[in-house]
Amino acid sequence: MKELRLMKGNEAVAEGAIRAGADGYFGYPITPQSEVMEYLMAEQPEKRTGMVVLQAESEVAAINMVYGAASTGKKVMTSSSSPGMSLMQEGISYLAGAELPCLLLNVARGGPGLGTIQPSQADYFQSVKGGGHGDYNLIVLAPSSVQEMFDFAFLGFDLAFKYRNPVLMLSDGLIGQMMEKVELCEQLPRTTHFDRSWTLTGKPDGQERNIVTSLDLDASMQEIHNLHLQEKYRQCKEAEVRYELFDTEDADYLFVAYGSSARICQKAIKIGRSEGIKIGLLRPITLWPFPAKPLAELASRMKGILSVEQSAGQMVEDVRLSVGSGVHIEHYGRMGGMIPTPEQVLENLKKLLIAK
Amino acid sequence: MDIKDIIKPENLVYQKTSLMTDKPLSYCPGCGHGTAHRILMEVIEEMGIQSETIGVAPVGCSVLAYDFMNVDMVGASHGRAPAVATGIKRCWPEKFVYTYQGDGDLAAIGTAETIHAANRGENITIIFINNGIYGMTGGQMAPTTLPGMKTSTSPYGRDLKSMGNPLKMTELLAQLPGTCYVTRQSVHSPRNVRRAKKAIRAAFESQKENKGLSLVEIVSNCNSGWKMEPVASNEWMVDNMFPFYPLGDIKVDGKLVNNQ
């Protein structure tokens, strides 16, 4: 029988992590994601599966606890919201440099600075263009439902270990706080990834020791390491693009939106179609790798594209890079924690794409 | 007698531990880091825990500690070694986990991680090399730099009014209920090396018994940063560092020693 539960997005990802067989969670409270750790502490997963949960003294400490545990092959995660993610960037760069798998969650809020505690998508650049120092990429998943908050805990850990790379779930305060029905799956066993090719487990007698580091003082060796990382990212780009299409078959206009904005766009499509405007939606599920090819293919059939994001226009840069100059592309979004209504989105499609 | 007649197993009185690799140390000749590495590795060898030990290297002159220490190791970002060690130990409580950190690493940028790991009573061992200076980056002022001491960022001497006071992290950490064994040692003479090694052993034994965080501070020279000959640097250390950072146990078995 299906196991159904009404849950908040933040609770769903926590339950997902337990059921995905996570070994540990390290985090620091910040609105609007504190329910992740609160749920875990209340669930006492150490009794259910042996999973460890620890409240760190800061996001800096939390990401470095993740780094330490990940270096031993353990399945570990942290979660935060925008200001906390900024604090973690040095650690994330180290994780990427040392090729350690882990799951990161940003339940984003309005910025810059302390900003607001309301939902925002203005951390797109930070998430997909680096964030920390050096040439690296995170695999970035954008859940747009509470179900996906649960499911992507599994997908996130799978991708993290497949590529030995941090995976970031870029969510927002709306998806984290809203309640929806979730179909839960079975508990996976908590099995340690015991791989002596890279994990630290204590040097076995007669074998070489393992070293986990991102340092190589020899620039020519560091370049070789960078080339290796770039090759890994290239393979990931080829294999892991995920996206979803709505009503695109007969569409004249296309929304590109992820996360909560994709939900708002779906409603705007309904209203628009009732008025005779044929609109479709491409929802990137992976923000990195970005669904550039499918978007470019669709774009050639469109009269215009509206990138909708709760930001000043960040993802629209990737939309433009993917599509090129042949199609009319605009951005619409609100900022600082304000959420556009479906009516506002539709109105802006008319104003920015149809009226011109 | 030829030298070959002397180099025989039966004449062997001392041997480099196999837990030190054959890689030439990257430290300046005369620096205390190498000796501290060796006694740490000797303790791990003598306890027979090499296969159960995971070390955390800092950022500082000992950033390449994993090149010389023949145990599984991870390189932390600057100051975060206690958090990295916490992540490892929480997931692998049965392993021995240690950090090896300089004073800039432990007492400046990593102060929060150090204090909170100690306050949680993380069952790890910290080896803390206090040379009163940032060796790695060319001899800048550290939180532990002595009053009036000249460094490249306190070229007229550390002025307490504008630059703050030297931080006695070890005494501070000893106050926390989460620490079990806290001691200050040095490695500038054979007698002190023996004592420091005993202290490191005690720290790992305390970790073995899950007693909480154990910390061995080693007051050490940085002859390059101090701009002295190695021997002169050790004499200067005895005359100037030890009065401010007195050697000896500060906390044993969870109890403060003497007037601490």
Ligand SMILES: Cc1ncc(C[n+]2csc(CCOP(=O)(O)OP(=O)(O)O)c2C)c(N)n1
């Ligand atoms: C985030 C960050 N800030 C600054 C540095 C530069 N840095 C490297 S080592 C170091 C000081 C190390 O001093 P200490 O911990 O006392 O070690 P020592 O070299 O004296 O043994 C600094 C500031 C860095 N690597 N990372």
Ligand code: SF4
């Ligand atoms: S700079 Fe100082 S601490 Fe670093 S290796 Fe040289 S003497 Fe030792």
Ligand SMILES: [Mg+2]
């Ligand atoms: Mg120093």
